Amino acid sequence: MQGFFARMRERFQRFMVGRYGSDQLSRFMLVIVVILVILNIFFRKSTVVFSILSWFVLILTYLRMFSRNIQRRYNENTRYLMLREKVTGLFRKRGPSAASSGRYEERRTQKGTMRSDAQHRIFRCPRCDQRVRVPRGKGTIEITCPKCGHVFRKRS
Ligand SMILES: [Zn+2]
Incomplete structure:
Protein backbone atom coordinates (compact mmCIF):
# COMPACT_ATOMS: atom_id res chain seq x y z
CA MET A 1 0.00 0.00 0.00
CA GLN A 2 2.84 2.37 0.86
CA GLY A 3 4.44 1.63 -2.49
CA PHE A 4 1.19 2.57 -4.14
CA PHE A 5 1.09 5.99 -2.50
CA ALA A 6 4.76 6.61 -3.26
CA ARG A 7 4.10 5.75 -6.92
CA MET A 8 1.08 8.04 -7.00
CA ARG A 9 3.06 10.87 -5.46
CA GLU A 10 5.87 10.39 -7.93
CA ARG A 11 3.41 10.38 -10.80
CA PHE A 12 1.82 13.56 -9.49
CA GLN A 13 5.19 15.25 -9.05
CA ARG A 14 6.07 14.36 -12.63
CA PHE A 15 2.69 15.71 -13.74
CA MET A 16 3.34 18.99 -11.92
CA VAL A 17 6.72 19.61 -13.55
CA GLY A 18 6.53 22.88 -15.47
CA ARG A 19 3.13 23.64 -14.02
CA TYR A 20 2.29 26.53 -11.77
CA GLY A 21 1.12 24.80 -8.58
CA SER A 22 -0.46 26.34 -5.50
CA ASP A 23 -0.20 29.94 -4.31
CA GLN A 24 -1.99 32.39 -2.02
CA LEU A 25 -4.68 33.08 -4.61
CA SER A 26 -5.50 29.41 -5.06
CA ARG A 27 -5.65 28.95 -1.29
CA PHE A 28 -8.03 31.91 -1.11
CA MET A 29 -10.14 30.39 -3.88
CA LEU A 30 -10.38 27.12 -1.97
CA VAL A 31 -11.60 29.08 1.06
CA ILE A 32 -14.27 30.60 -1.20
CA VAL A 33 -15.25 27.08 -2.27
CA VAL A 34 -15.62 26.00 1.36
CA ILE A 35 -17.73 29.10 2.12
CA LEU A 36 -19.94 28.38 -0.88
CA VAL A 37 -20.38 24.77 0.23
CA ILE A 38 -21.38 25.95 3.72
CA LEU A 39 -23.79 28.52 2.24
CA ASN A 40 -25.16 25.73 0.13
CA ILE A 41 -25.99 23.75 3.28
CA PHE A 42 -27.66 26.73 4.98
CA PHE A 43 -29.65 28.11 2.04
CA ARG A 44 -31.22 25.04 0.58
CA LYS A 45 -33.34 26.98 -1.88
CA SER A 46 -30.50 28.63 -3.70
CA THR A 47 -28.63 25.35 -3.79
CA VAL A 48 -28.17 25.32 -7.57
CA VAL A 49 -26.52 28.71 -7.67
CA PHE A 50 -24.06 27.88 -4.89
CA SER A 51 -23.36 24.45 -6.35
CA ILE A 52 -22.53 25.83 -9.76
CA LEU A 53 -20.49 28.64 -8.24
CA SER A 54 -18.49 26.34 -5.98
CA TRP A 55 -17.77 23.92 -8.84
CA PHE A 56 -16.81 26.84 -11.04
CA VAL A 57 -14.35 28.25 -8.51
CA LEU A 58 -12.99 24.78 -7.69
CA ILE A 59 -12.34 23.95 -11.34
CA LEU A 60 -10.82 27.37 -11.91
CA THR A 61 -8.52 26.82 -8.92
CA TYR A 62 -7.24 23.54 -10.33
CA LEU A 63 -6.91 24.95 -13.84
CA ARG A 64 -4.68 27.63 -12.37
CA MET A 65 -2.61 25.11 -10.40
CA PHE A 66 -2.09 22.88 -13.43
CA SER A 67 -1.48 25.79 -15.77
CA ARG A 68 1.79 25.94 -17.72
CA ASN A 69 1.51 29.69 -18.17
CA ILE A 70 3.48 30.40 -15.00
CA GLN A 71 4.14 34.10 -15.66
CA ARG A 72 0.47 34.85 -16.12
CA ARG A 73 -0.56 32.91 -13.00
CA TYR A 74 2.18 34.68 -11.07
CA ASN A 75 0.82 38.06 -12.19
CA GLU A 76 -2.68 37.05 -11.11
CA ASN A 77 -1.39 36.14 -7.69
CA THR A 78 0.49 39.43 -7.41
CA ARG A 79 -2.65 41.37 -8.30
CA TYR A 80 -4.58 39.37 -5.70
CA LEU A 81 -1.95 40.07 -3.03
CA MET A 82 -1.99 43.80 -3.80
CA LEU A 83 -5.77 43.87 -3.57
CA ARG A 84 -5.69 41.93 -0.32
CA GLU A 85 -3.13 44.36 1.09
CA LYS A 86 -5.40 47.27 0.16
CA VAL A 87 -8.45 45.66 1.77
CA THR A 88 -6.71 44.64 4.99
CA GLY A 89 -5.11 48.10 5.14
CA LEU A 90 -8.59 49.63 4.98
CA PHE A 91 -9.74 47.49 7.88
CA ARG A 92 -6.62 48.18 9.89
CA LYS A 93 -7.25 51.93 9.62
CA ARG A 94 -10.97 51.82 10.31
CA GLY A 95 -11.50 48.97 12.73
CA PRO A 96 -12.13 49.68 16.40
CA SER A 97 -9.08 47.61 17.31
CA ALA A 98 -7.07 49.57 14.79
CA ALA A 99 -5.28 51.66 17.38
CA SER A 100 -1.62 52.17 16.70
CA SER A 101 0.46 49.03 16.85
CA GLY A 102 2.14 50.51 19.91
CA ARG A 103 -1.09 50.54 21.83
CA TYR A 104 -1.79 47.03 20.62
CA GLU A 105 1.56 45.95 22.00
CA GLU A 106 0.71 47.57 25.31
CA ARG A 107 -2.54 45.68 25.58
CA ARG A 108 -0.78 42.42 24.86
CA THR A 109 1.78 43.19 27.51
CA GLN A 110 -0.93 43.84 30.07
CA LYS A 111 -2.36 40.44 29.26
CA GLY A 112 0.99 38.97 30.16
CA THR A 113 2.07 38.00 26.66
CA MET A 114 5.07 40.27 26.66
ZN1 LIG B 1 12.40 39.83 40.46
Whole structure:
Protein backbone atom coordinates (compact mmCIF):
# COMPACT_ATOMS: atom_id res chain seq x y z
CA MET A 1 0.00 0.00 0.00
CA GLN A 2 2.84 2.37 0.86
CA GLY A 3 4.44 1.63 -2.49
CA PHE A 4 1.19 2.57 -4.14
CA PHE A 5 1.09 5.99 -2.50
CA ALA A 6 4.76 6.61 -3.26
CA ARG A 7 4.10 5.75 -6.92
CA MET A 8 1.08 8.04 -7.00
CA ARG A 9 3.06 10.87 -5.46
CA GLU A 10 5.87 10.39 -7.93
CA ARG A 11 3.41 10.38 -10.80
CA PHE A 12 1.82 13.56 -9.49
CA GLN A 13 5.19 15.25 -9.05
CA ARG A 14 6.07 14.36 -12.63
CA PHE A 15 2.69 15.71 -13.74
CA MET A 16 3.34 18.99 -11.92
CA VAL A 17 6.72 19.61 -13.55
CA GLY A 18 6.53 22.88 -15.47
CA ARG A 19 3.13 23.64 -14.02
CA TYR A 20 2.29 26.53 -11.77
CA GLY A 21 1.12 24.80 -8.58
CA SER A 22 -0.46 26.34 -5.50
CA ASP A 23 -0.20 29.94 -4.31
CA GLN A 24 -1.99 32.39 -2.02
CA LEU A 25 -4.68 33.08 -4.61
CA SER A 26 -5.50 29.41 -5.06
CA ARG A 27 -5.65 28.95 -1.29
CA PHE A 28 -8.03 31.91 -1.11
CA MET A 29 -10.14 30.39 -3.88
CA LEU A 30 -10.38 27.12 -1.97
CA VAL A 31 -11.60 29.08 1.06
CA ILE A 32 -14.27 30.60 -1.20
CA VAL A 33 -15.25 27.08 -2.27
CA VAL A 34 -15.62 26.00 1.36
CA ILE A 35 -17.73 29.10 2.12
CA LEU A 36 -19.94 28.38 -0.88
CA VAL A 37 -20.38 24.77 0.23
CA ILE A 38 -21.38 25.95 3.72
CA LEU A 39 -23.79 28.52 2.24
CA ASN A 40 -25.16 25.73 0.13
CA ILE A 41 -25.99 23.75 3.28
CA PHE A 42 -27.66 26.73 4.98
CA PHE A 43 -29.65 28.11 2.04
CA ARG A 44 -31.22 25.04 0.58
CA LYS A 45 -33.34 26.98 -1.88
CA SER A 46 -30.50 28.63 -3.70
CA THR A 47 -28.63 25.35 -3.79
CA VAL A 48 -28.17 25.32 -7.57
CA VAL A 49 -26.52 28.71 -7.67
CA PHE A 50 -24.06 27.88 -4.89
CA SER A 51 -23.36 24.45 -6.35
CA ILE A 52 -22.53 25.83 -9.76
CA LEU A 53 -20.49 28.64 -8.24
CA SER A 54 -18.49 26.34 -5.98
CA TRP A 55 -17.77 23.92 -8.84
CA PHE A 56 -16.81 26.84 -11.04
CA VAL A 57 -14.35 28.25 -8.51
CA LEU A 58 -12.99 24.78 -7.69
CA ILE A 59 -12.34 23.95 -11.34
CA LEU A 60 -10.82 27.37 -11.91
CA THR A 61 -8.52 26.82 -8.92
CA TYR A 62 -7.24 23.54 -10.33
CA LEU A 63 -6.91 24.95 -13.84
CA ARG A 64 -4.68 27.63 -12.37
CA MET A 65 -2.61 25.11 -10.40
CA PHE A 66 -2.09 22.88 -13.43
CA SER A 67 -1.48 25.79 -15.77
CA ARG A 68 1.79 25.94 -17.72
CA ASN A 69 1.51 29.69 -18.17
CA ILE A 70 3.48 30.40 -15.00
CA GLN A 71 4.14 34.10 -15.66
CA ARG A 72 0.47 34.85 -16.12
CA ARG A 73 -0.56 32.91 -13.00
CA TYR A 74 2.18 34.68 -11.07
CA ASN A 75 0.82 38.06 -12.19
CA GLU A 76 -2.68 37.05 -11.11
CA ASN A 77 -1.39 36.14 -7.69
CA THR A 78 0.49 39.43 -7.41
CA ARG A 79 -2.65 41.37 -8.30
CA TYR A 80 -4.58 39.37 -5.70
CA LEU A 81 -1.95 40.07 -3.03
CA MET A 82 -1.99 43.80 -3.80
CA LEU A 83 -5.77 43.87 -3.57
CA ARG A 84 -5.69 41.93 -0.32
CA GLU A 85 -3.13 44.36 1.09
CA LYS A 86 -5.40 47.27 0.16
CA VAL A 87 -8.45 45.66 1.77
CA THR A 88 -6.71 44.64 4.99
CA GLY A 89 -5.11 48.10 5.14
CA LEU A 90 -8.59 49.63 4.98
CA PHE A 91 -9.74 47.49 7.88
CA ARG A 92 -6.62 48.18 9.89
CA LYS A 93 -7.25 51.93 9.62
CA ARG A 94 -10.97 51.82 10.31
CA GLY A 95 -11.50 48.97 12.73
CA PRO A 96 -12.13 49.68 16.40
CA SER A 97 -9.08 47.61 17.31
CA ALA A 98 -7.07 49.57 14.79
CA ALA A 99 -5.28 51.66 17.38
CA SER A 100 -1.62 52.17 16.70
CA SER A 101 0.46 49.03 16.85
CA GLY A 102 2.14 50.51 19.91
CA ARG A 103 -1.09 50.54 21.83
CA TYR A 104 -1.79 47.03 20.62
CA GLU A 105 1.56 45.95 22.00
CA GLU A 106 0.71 47.57 25.31
CA ARG A 107 -2.54 45.68 25.58
CA ARG A 108 -0.78 42.42 24.86
CA THR A 109 1.78 43.19 27.51
CA GLN A 110 -0.93 43.84 30.07
CA LYS A 111 -2.36 40.44 29.26
CA GLY A 112 0.99 38.97 30.16
CA THR A 113 2.07 38.00 26.66
CA MET A 114 5.07 40.27 26.66
CA ARG A 115 7.06 40.18 23.47
CA SER A 116 10.25 41.82 22.40
CA ASP A 117 10.06 44.00 19.31
CA ALA A 118 12.17 46.51 17.42
CA GLN A 119 12.11 49.00 20.32
CA HIS A 120 12.10 46.70 23.33
CA ARG A 121 13.82 43.70 24.80
CA ILE A 122 12.43 41.34 27.38
CA PHE A 123 14.59 39.99 30.20
CA ARG A 124 13.72 37.69 33.03
CA CYS A 125 14.55 38.63 36.56
CA PRO A 126 17.18 36.11 37.70
CA ARG A 127 15.67 36.00 41.18
CA CYS A 128 11.90 35.75 40.67
CA ASP A 129 11.61 35.06 36.94
CA GLN A 130 9.44 38.14 36.37
CA ARG A 131 9.54 39.41 32.76
CA VAL A 132 10.85 42.96 32.42
CA ARG A 133 10.59 45.00 29.25
CA VAL A 134 13.31 47.55 28.58
CA PRO A 135 14.04 49.88 25.66
CA ARG A 136 16.53 48.53 23.14
CA GLY A 137 19.93 49.97 22.33
CA LYS A 138 20.74 51.76 25.61
CA GLY A 139 23.89 49.73 26.16
CA THR A 140 24.41 47.86 29.41
CA ILE A 141 21.79 49.06 31.86
CA GLU A 142 20.74 48.39 35.40
CA ILE A 143 17.31 46.86 35.54
CA THR A 144 15.26 46.90 38.69
CA CYS A 145 12.74 44.09 38.83
CA PRO A 146 9.29 45.65 39.38
CA LYS A 147 8.16 42.61 41.34
CA CYS A 148 10.92 41.80 43.80
CA GLY A 149 13.18 44.84 43.50
CA HIS A 150 16.22 42.80 42.53
CA VAL A 151 18.72 44.82 40.48
CA PHE A 152 20.58 43.17 37.62
CA ARG A 153 22.60 44.34 34.63
CA LYS A 154 21.87 43.45 31.03
CA ARG A 155 22.89 44.63 27.59
CA SER A 156 19.85 46.19 25.92
ZN1 LIG B 1 12.40 39.83 40.46
